Amino acid sequence: MDELARFAMRTNACGTVTKNNLGDEVILTGWVHTRRDHGGLVFLDLRDRSGIVQVVVDPTQHAAFETAHTIRSEYVLYITGRVKERPAGTINPNLPTGEVEVEAYNIKILNKSKTPPFEIDGTSVDEVLRLKYRYLDLRRADMQHNLMTRHKVVTRVRDYLNNNGFIEIETPMLTKSTPEGARDFLVPSRLQPHHFYALPQSPQLFKQVLMVAGFERYYQLARAFRDEDLRADRQLEHTQIDMEMSFMTEEGILELVEGMVRDVFEIADVKIPTPIQRMTYDEAIHRYGCDKPDLRYGMEIEDISDIVEKADFKVFANTVKNGGAVRGIAAPGCGTFSRSRIDELTEFAASNGAKGLAWIALEPEGNVRSPIAKFFREDQIEAIIKRLKANPGDLLLFVADKPVKASSILGSLRIKLADQIGLIQPDVFNFLWLVDFPLFGWDEDENRLDPNHHPFTMPRVEDIPLLDTEPLKVRSYAYDLIINGTEVGGGSLRIYDQGLQEKIFELIGLNVEEAREKFGFLLEAFEYGAPPHGGLAFGLDRLVAILLQKKTIREVIAFPKTQTGSCLMSGAPDTVTEQQLRELHIKLS
């Protein structure tokens, strides 16, 4: 019933005291949320994890009454009293316990508290202070709710996976540095001078070995470490719901995972449509200019190359002539934007790599305002408006560049504008599987093919012939789950054919020895009967943040780090002693 009271020094948890307890003598423990001292009568709101209950202290209880006057916020109390109905007219409908109160006979102060640096009950507090005194910040109702929701998500996930034949297996935190991917966190080995472990960027290789080992369905709530710059949705360490399955098709994996996502969102009473909408990578890039489109609003990108290729506007015409594209979006209701407001957009586009940003403002009355309109015939402008499905009052924005680049710049503008003009309905959730990712990208710096997901990703069967001819056109069995424009999870089917795997290594410029050096143990394992397998990993922090509609994952992590990687509470990172360094055979420069 009241699990916080079971085995405990109290008889009830504060938030669970109701009319059912009328007349009961109870022992409560908790923190003083607020004190209302009326001189002749003292009210204490006592708070524990379960909630708040009002304690009333009457002068007839001399000792308790004396104590009550000395009590301050956040003191820890042990209260003995009786549950009473509140007098008529004093019921507090805002409190689950608002119909009753506890008349205290005895108050024992278990611990005092310094005056907190901010009010636990208060609203916005500077994040520096919140992080420094995180234990106080975490007492706030909002943070308690966030972490409890996180716990519920984890519980749902475990239940779902356990019921579907998965077993949870831990993989090492001290492992081998693999040069692909993000920057590794390194841990020096004391026993083996000049050798280092790396903290895992993900359990990728180990979970595939577990498939070879015959576990068939594995999961782990795994911490993953990446030494890259932090963002609102990126910490140095994050938690993955990591999964791998054998003898599954892509379709099977997506369906299985949809069930898990459905269960998770039930926590927030969000019904998700299944099957979850699918979209190919190519379509997303063309229509939304990114591989994680937010489909809660429109503003789709349209190609107008064919309309403008013969127009007098040289920038557009030449771009098309040289194999580029001219594309645009229609920003609803932005036709009245001032010149300076549009200049800001141009600057933003430039910071995303645009050479320029052309625009046509359709004023609400029907006038066209634009520095480039004079280069077009009326019928061309009409055609553009029609292509972009624009309405009076819209602002049309155009980028001329290489096709994909034009789309990606417009994609960034689309997101920025949607945010600026409030197009995003915050309590709507949009789920999307993005599928058919290209197997490779092109690494401009090193002038070679680069695996888009990772080197074990399986190319789509029908595209395998293209490996030799047009490898950049090869699609893969790789998929991402996108919620509201955030990549929440991603994975792939893996290669289990040695010949194919060697070919992929070759294509990305790894010879057999190099591949052995980097992934040897996995490749060796594959020689002993690797089953077809595949999997994915979810970012738990992002998932919970989206569920709770939080802007940053710091709100759903108990002890997060700042953008410079500091823990303001513990003071990490910090210097270490000479002695520690000596044992690790490390000399600082």
Next chain:
RNA sequence: GGGGGCGUAGUGUAGCGGUUUAACAUUCCGGCCUGUCACGCCGGCGAUCGCGGGUUCGAAUCCCGUCGCUCCCGCCA
């Protein structure tokens, strides 16, 4: 590595070149109060305006630097 924002009593904000002894709310401290629940009323303490330098007759206010936090680009297979 680059671009933007913020930094003023414990907390949240206002003030943005001069009658400002830096304001308001809240917290905190003291007093009064037997039905409050953001308790109320009265009184009080509390800030050299992140730090350093510059411009100026005069700087919280303008400029430069620096530190911290934050958002974004790069980066994050």
